[in-house]
Amino acid sequence: MRGKDRVTIQCGCCYNFVEDRLGNPPGILRYDEVDPLPSEIKKMIKKMVRWSILLADFILNSCIISIYNEEDCNPPHIDHHDFVIPFYMVSFMSRINILFGKEVDIVGFGEFRESVEIPLQMGSLIILKGNETDLTMHCIFRVRHHKVFVTFRRMEESKVSHGFHPDPELEELRPYEL
Template identity: 25%
Template structure:
């Protein structure tokens, strides 16, 4: 919550925080979308590419600790330690369409819900 508050206050580095919106193409219903925090590197959703030139916060200590625990539990491979995290925050009424994450994300790719 602290990082999200910093994001909405625009006190995080560069493009770490993003407010995204979504409009359903069939119904035209506009959702709030989601709030996004990106750490390690910036993923450009508009151009479907990783943009290393755009600044974001480094991986936060709590994310590094989580990765350590998941690696120790063999849920993540030690040989492919994550160096990027995207945190999507959905509030009541928020939505995005079903999708497949773009192939520009290096593999292995991990999702935690």
């Protein structure tokens, strides 16, 4: 099941959600050229490190900015193993519900059923980590209002895109001393 007309902007690496027309499997497309992280995204990463939300030795180097229009959704999925756990997801513009489960039932377009539903207020950050992260599906219900959702990730070292260079501005980050 695909979303209606969600737009995704990928930075740091190009990620294939499903097998594409050329037969490339899901995962990081190592030979595709992609834009680096924009300055606003880097500011968010810097704040997460300074506030000790993100460890300084685990700098995120890619993100997907998902822009949802009214009535769009993100179907059940598991984030790919080309990325290192944890993932950091930030919600913008409106409230959103995210659903988690080993098996998520699709009830209808943008309607899903499982045991754990978490409402995220605007500006909320959710961190997906732990042993179950690569086994648990998650999805976003059909949205009622325009929505932006940013998922930050770190590429697995062996899967890093060719031509990728770590951002020196992010590599030197340290948390605030208390």
